[in-house]
Amino acid sequence: MTETWILLGATSSMARAMARHLAVEGANFLLAGRDMPDLEAQATDLALRGATNAKAARFDARDAQTFAPLLAEAEALAGDGPINCAVFVGSMPPQQSIDADPSLIDGTVTDSFTGPARFLQMLAPRLESRGKGLVIGVGSVAGDRGRIGNYVYGAAKAGFATYLSGLRNRLGRSGVHVMTVKPGFVDTAMTWDVEGMFLVASPEQVAAHMLKAGRKGRNVLYTPFFWRYIMAIIRSVPEPIFKKLSV
Numbered sequence: 001m002t003e004t005w006i007l008l009g010a011t012s013s014m015a016r017a018m019a020r021h022l023a024v025e026g027a028n029f030l031l032a033g034r035d036m037p038d039l040e041a042q043a044t045d046l047a048l049r050g051a052t053n054a055k056a057a058r059f060d061a062r063d064a065q066t067f068a069p070l071l072a073e074a075e076a077l078a079g080d081g082p083i084n085c086a087v088f089v090g091s092m093p094p095q096q097s098i099d100a101d102p103s104l105i106d107g108t109v110t111d112s113f114t115g116p117a118r119f120l121q122m123l124a125p126r127l128e129s130r131g132k133g134l135v136i137g138v139g140s141v142a143g144d145r146g147r148i149g150n151y152v153y154g155a156a157k158a159g160f161a162t163y164l165s166g167l168r169n170r171l172g173r174s175g176v177h178v179m180t181v182k183p184g185f186v187d188t189a190m191t192w193d194v195e196g197m198f199l200v201a202s203p204e205q206v207a208a209h210m211l212k213a214g215r216k217g218r219n220v221l222y223t224p225f226f227w228r229y230i231m232a233i234i235r236s237v238p239e240p241i242f243k244k245l246s247v
Contacts, residue, residue, distance in 0.1 A: 002052050004028040004078035006070065006123075008059055008116060009088035011038050014138065014186060017207035018086060023049035028077050032059035032070055053077060061089050061115025062107065067122055075126060085123060086136040086210075087116045092153040105152055112156035117163045124167065128174040135171070135178040136214050137164040141222065143182070144231045147247050168219060179214045184227040 005022060007015045010031035019029060023046040031039045031046075031054065039056035046054040057073055060066050074083055091111040098104045120135065127133040142150050143157030161180050168178035186201050206223050213221045222228035234247065 001081045002026060002028055004030070004074060004081060004083050006030045006032060006074050006083065006085040007088065008032050008061075008085065008119065009090070010042065011035050012088040013203035014183075014207055014210075015086065015088040016042065017203040018211060019046055019051075020049060020204075021207055021211055023047075023051040023054075026050055026052045028052050028081075029054040030057045030070065030074055030077065031055065032057045034058065034060050059089075059119075061111045061119075064115075064118060067119050070119075071122055071126065074123075080130075082130065082132045082134075083123075083127060084134040084136075085120070086138070087120070088138050089116050090138070090140075090153075090157070092150065095148070095150050095152065098152050108152055109156045109159075112153060113160040113163070117160060120163075120167060124171060127171060127176045131175045133171075133176045134214050135164075135167070135176065136181060136210055137161075137178065138181045138183065138210075139164070141182050141184050141227050141231050145235055145242075147234075149247070177214070177217055179210075179218055180220045181210050181213075182220065182222050182227065182231075184222070184224060184230070 005027050007019060007029065009015055010019065011033045019042070029043065029046055029051055031042055033039055036056055036058065043054035043056050057070050058066050059070055089111055091108055093104050093108060098108070116137070137160060139161045140154070140157040142154035143161050146154055164178055164180045171178055183206055184201065186203060186206050201224050209223045210221065222231065
């Protein structure tokens with residue numbers, strides 16, 4: 001049965017890579033985001049790669065009026081088939097910019113946590129009624145511990161990870177799986193010009209890892225795998241020492 005995928009933030013590098021993997025399987029797509037010309041071009045490309053259907057759809061995490069039409073379109077496209085959703089939405093202004101203008105917190109939290117969470121909350125009963133589906137929520141290793149370099153973004157992703165944990169508990173009772181993904185440094189537009197990055201992964205590598213792990217029923221995925229160990233070390237540093245570090 002053909003899968004229908006809602007990709008929130010479909011213009012991100014990781015979303016594009018995931019869509020290319022899925023297109024050869026003949027999936028249906030709702031490519032959701034704000035840049036409609038880009039999304040429409042991507043839909044054409046995916047159709048050429050083998051997608052059964054690929055449509056551009058407007059989604060703005062800061063505009064809840066865009067949520068219900070997207071959900072209705074997904075149900076119409078899926079018919080009786082499964083609806084899956086992958087969330088790539090987020091924004092990460094430099095922490096220095098937020099320090100200078102605290103109003104930037106609002107958009108960061110909405111893009112990276114509350115907007116996607118509200119959409120998934122609206123999607124949840126539809127998935128429960130179908131009794132099948134996969135939700136992949138992309139968080140970040142930044143959410144594992146507040147660090148001086150990006151603690152507002154990290155706080156938003158920590159909140160999103162906690163939300164996904166609860167949603168996993170809820171939807172698992174209906175046969176729907178929810179996976180939390182915590183990427184390390186990935187070569188995307190969000191990380192351009194960010195200093196201090198190392199062990200940077202490609203979007204294609206991360207997308208393939210996400211799909212494989214999601215279909216195997218993994219609950220939490222660090223990708224690439226070694227970030228699980230890096231973050232375990234960072235979490236274990238005692239607070240009196242950690243607060244003196246610049247990490």
